[in-house]
Amino acid sequence: MKAAVIVFPGSNCDRDLAVAFEAAGADVQMVWHKDTELPRDVDIVGVPGGFSFGDYLRCGAIAANSPICNSLKAHTDRGGYAIGICNGFQVLAETGILPGALLRNAGLKYICKTVGLKVATSNSAFTQGYNAGDVIDIPIAHHDGNYYADDATIAVLHDQARIAFTYTDNPNGAKAGIAGILSENRRVLGMMPHPERACDAGHGGTDGTALFRALTGVLTPA
Numbered sequence: 186m187k188a189a190v191i192v193f194p195g196s197n198c199d200r201d202l203a204v205a206f207e208a209a210g211a212d213v214q215m216v217w218h219k220d221t222e223l224p225r226d227v228d229i230v231g232v233p234g235g236f237s238f239g240d241y242l243r244c245g246a247i248a249a250n251s252p253i254c255n256s257l258k259a260h261t262d263r264g265g266y267a268i269g270i271c272n273g274f275q276v277l278a279e280t281g282i283l284p285g286a287l288l289r290n291a292g293l294k295y296i297c298k299t300v301g302l303k304v305a306t307s308n309s310a311f312t313q314g315y316n317a318g319d320v321i322d323i324p325i326a327h328h329d330g331n332y333y334a335d336d337a338t339i340a341v342l343h344d345q346a347r348i349a350f351t352y353t354d355n356p357n358g359a360k361a362g363i364a365g366i367l368s369e370n371r372r373v374l375g376m377m378p379h380p381e382r383a384c385d386a387g388h389g390g391t392d393g394t395a396l397f398r399a400l401t402g403v404l405t406p407a
């Protein structure tokens with residue numbers, strides 16, 4: 186599996202994401218936000234967490250207008266895979282690749298802790314390493330993680346089983362407790378919690394490993 190990780194000024198989880206991909210067997214290339222082309226034959230694009238452009242304007246809004254995001258959009262329009270984690274989810278929402286928006290946390294505080302996530306569907310390359318209903322422990326670290334979409338959009342996400350993860354104990358006010366969603370073709374995942382920070386027992390847990398392993402399993406030619 187060939188993975189590309191986009192780096193914006195202010196990204197701070199780009200290396201962590203690359204390490205998680207590599208540990209699962211991927212070849213990883215880092216891509217600077219000013220580049221206009223993704224590497225050839227890339228199987229999946231990772232949009233990492235952090236504070237791109239200092240979170241000015243709205244989290245992810247400036248990054249979403251970077252030159253590389255045109256290629257990212259073309260890649261997902263072609264049916265390419267992508268994962269956006271935390272600030273990466275914010276970027277995917279700002280580009281319109283995923284529906285909805287990430288608002289300020291309901292409690293107006295930055296939250297940094299490990300939370301319980303319920304796996305809402307195992308029907309995706311990202312979540313097939315889990316069983317629906319599993320509860321996994323994954324860290325969050327954000328101030329704008331409060332997922333919002335209008336009721337019609339939430340109903341579509343429900344009906345199409347595109348809610349990937351929900352919080353067991355909603356920390357940020359996210360509508361329907363949503364922590365992560367899939368695109369309509371199930372090939373793009375955006376999630377606020379950080380699975381790449383839960384891939385090494387030395388970091389406190391390994392519940393994120395199954396996500397990266399399942400992806401590699403699907404995207405690595407036999």
Ligand SMILES: NC(=O)CC[C@H](N)C(=O)O
Pocket residue numbers: 233234235236237240244270271272273326327328329330
């Ligand atoms: N860890 C992150 O990616 C932070 C995301 C975002 N900048 C926020 O605080 O909401």
